[in-house]
Amino acid sequence: MSAGWELQKAVYDALSVPGVLAAPVYDDVPQGAAMPYVAIGDSTIALAGSKTDDGEDHSLTLHVWSQYAGRRETKELLGQIKAALHGRPLVLSGHALVRLRFDFASDFADVDEQTRHGVIRFAALTNPD
Template sequence: MSADLALQKAVHAALAADAAIAALVGTRLHDNPPDDVVLPYLTLGESEMRDWSAGESAGAEHRLSLHAFARGGGRTQVKSILGAVRAALHDAALTLEGHALVNLRFLDAETRREPDGTTWRGTIRFRAVTEESAVGP
């Protein structure tokens, strides 16, 4: 499995298991939100991966985003969701299939009103470094 997919799966699993996030969005954590999605919800956003190999060690640097959407609770609700995401992921010791997570760090967050005038979107970004796990003798 590629490092970026392994990281995505581990992030999704960590967020799905987090009680604070469940209290804010329930089970509405999506990779690709359905057309009839109910707000508030959290979705996996953009991701980038770059080579971060050193010597004999294969590694990757990742940048990933998550998006929170809310309507009734406005900016406050979105900021609460982003805070829970940061608490769940910043410096988390996630287990990745076939790879080791060296670090996972919060980069930044922003909130803004969507063009419909009633929906708020929050975006939170993280940087991670992974290394390939050793395979057999």
């Protein structure tokens, strides 16, 4: 099983626990989904191995979408995501999560000027079990 897929599943599961986020999390956002919500975004994987292991560096991006008038809702959701994931020991099937750390977050007005868009990125290192 792919470490990238296992990491995404673990992140989704961690964020979908009732009470963790004040919004649903989607891998594929349903048409007409009510805001706010969190969408799993793009990821990249690079070799981080050595002569003795096949580790991978991961970059995982999540998106927050809100139509709250102001930045509060977006910033609160970004903070909830960071609290739920940064440094957490998520369990991946077939792989060991060596580290998961917050990289950056940003929020800004979307082109429609009514929607706030938040972006948060995490860096992870995995090794095969």
